[in-house]
Amino acid sequence: MIDLLSGAGGPLQAWGGERLLVRPDLETGAWIVIAIHSTVLGPATGGTRMKTYPHLEAVVRDALRLSAGMTLKFAAPGLPFGGGKAVIAVPPDFPPTERPGLLRRYGEVIRELDGLFRTGPDVGTSPDDMDVIGAAAGPFVFCRTAEAGGAGDPGPYTALGVLAAIGAVCERVFGDASVLGRRIVVQGAGDVGGPVIRGLAAAGADVSFSEISDSLTRDYRAGLGVPFVDPDIALAAACDVLVPCALGGVLNSESIAGLRCAAVAGSANNQLAEDADGDRLRRRGILYAPDFVAGVGGAMAISGIEALGWTVEQAETEVAAYVRRTLHRVFDMAEAEDVSTHALTRRPGAWRRRICAAEGGGGLLRLAGYVAEVMVHLVPGVERDPAQRPLRRVEALVDHDPLPVGSEAGQHVGEHASGVGELTRHVGGVLLGVAVVLDPLFAPHQRR
Numbered sequence: 001m002i003d004l005l006s007g008a009g010g011p012l013q014a015w016g017g018e019r020l021l022v023r024p025d026l027e028t029g030a031w032i033v034i035a036i037h038s039t040v041l042g043p044a045t046g047g048t049r050m051k052t053y054p055h056l057e058a059v060v061r062d063a064l065r066l067s068a069g070m071t072l073k074f075a076a077p078g079l080p081f082g083g084g085k086a087v088i089a090v091p092p093d094f095p096p097t098e099r100p101g102l103l104r105r106y107g108e109v110i111r112e113l114d115g116l117f118r119t120g121p122d123v124g125t126s127p128d129d130m131d132v133i134g135a136a137a138g139p140f141v142f143c144r145t146a147e148a149g150g151a152g153d154p155g156p157y158t159a160l161g162v163l164a165a166i167g168a169v170c171e172r173v174f175g176d177a178s179v180l181g182r183r184i185v186v187q188g189a190g191d192v193g194g195p196v197i198r199g200l201a202a203a204g205a206d207v208s209f210s211e212i213s214d215s216l217t218r219d220y221r222a223g224l225g226v227p228f229v230d231p232d233i234a235l236a237a238a239c240d241v242l243v244p245c246a247l248g249g250v251l252n253s254e255s256i257a258g259l260r261c262a263a264v265a266g267s268a269n270n271q272l273a274e275d276a277d278g279d280r281l282r283r284r285g286i287l288y289a290p291d292f293v294a295g296v297g298g299a300m301a302i303s304g305i306e307a308l309g310w311t312v313e314q315a316e317t318e319v320a321a322y323v324r325r326t327l328h329r330v331f332d333m334a335e336a337e338d339v340s341t342h343a344l345t346r347r348p349g350a351w352r353r354r355i356c357a358a359e360g361g362g363g364l365l366r367l368a369g370y371v372a373e374v375m376v377h378l379v380p381g382v383e384r385d386p387a388q389r390p391l392r393r394v395e396a397l398v399d400h401d402p403l404p405v406g407s408e409a410g411q412h413v414g415e416h417a418s419g420v421g422e423l424t425r426h427v428g429g430v431l432l433g434v435a436v437v438l439d440p441l442f443a444p445h446q447r448r
């Protein structure tokens with residue numbers, strides 16, 4: 001822990017999040033760690049990961065990194081959620097009989113947070129677990145089973161997004177989104193990898209998979225006749241697209257040197273071990289679909305269905321359309337600017353700035369096919385309605401009275417499509433100084 005606590009410049013500073021909750025579960029010896037990275041755009045939301053770790057520092061580091069990824073995941077499509085993640089680190093050989101009690105106590109911690117953090121399943125947890133957690137946590141739990149009134153397993157939705165991402169990279173690299181005959185290696189046949197493998201097989205891809213669980217391996221190998229690749233060599237398998245659907249950190253300086261694929265598109269969170277790996281992939285000529293876009297499906301669909309009133313069909317359409325559209329935009333821009341896709345999405349001008357903008361009051365503005373991020377500076381003396389965040393106010397204004405494209409203001413912004421324009425206008429007698437930061441990475445947001 002010493003390392004984590006090291007002051008300025010240490011991992012906590014680099015994380016830049018809001019709160020870190022570390023709670024020992026004395027009954028079992030487990031640790032419950034909840035990292036609340038950002039609540040700027042809404043309640044910090046992210047899955048609950050449950051597994052064994054070598055030591056507490058590894059648990060905290062995982063939670064920090066994963067929570068930051070969730071902030072991006074939700075912010076990029078413009079969903080009203082912030083980023084967070086929970087990790088329950090259980091001792092080796094954790095007895096299943098102790099699981100419900102631990103999950104209940106964890107649920108109580110979530111209830112105490114009173115809406116600051118919302119969760120769903122992740123590696124090591126399921127909708128059944130969400131029922132147990134939810135019984136104690138109250139309404140802050142996504143993906144309960146249908147019997148408990150939830151939308152259930154997010155895996156198939158995540159898979160849908162991954163299939164869209166695979167199509168997008170194929171279209172980019174081979175000029176055709178079809179996976180027919182494409183050699184595709186899926187790493188992991190679990191909750192997401194499973195339906196991805198089935199989807200690819202059904203679409204006529206030459207799909208193979210790797211998996212560390214014997215029973216899952218049997219299901220797909222013998223059951224479905226999908227060729228198996230030894231997990232030790234899966235990353236170096238010759239293929240068109242590599243699809244990481246297991247744990248993070250699989251793309252690092254060593255593994256990237258051995259890759260024999262044209263593109264990577266999968267759902268695992270934090271696929272790159274470090275930022276420099278984005279450039280390593282690019283130097284090897286491998287197209288990388290950023291994980292927080294390719295893997296958004298479950299979080300997007302379920303939060304949409306359970307919290308925003310989407311239908312299942314709407315959720316499916318949204319996921320596929322968002323992933324495809326956003327990846328093409330990312331690929332176009334990365335190519336035009338000669339940077340890696342990872343660097344592009346991580347630079348300060350991208351989604352990140354939108355997250356900051358919301359804090360001081362900001363909103364989204366649709367203009368000339370772009371979605372702009374708007375920073376609003378209310379003139380001194382104009383009162384802020386505490387119940388109505390400035391964000392909402394601006395959105396409402398923009399909704400009812402959009403800036404006409406081609407107007408002086410509109411053109412000014414259009415010319416600065418990737419820069420910053422300064423606008424001022426009178427709205428309802430109140431002078432607003434508006435700094436518009438147009439980020440073409442933002443997908444035109446569909447209002448519902």
Ligand code: PHE
Pocket residue numbers: 045046047048073119120121122123142143154269295296298299300302303
């Ligand atoms: N494991 C999901 C993810 O990483 C977490 C999640 C699922 C969150 C569904 C909310 C709803 O995206």
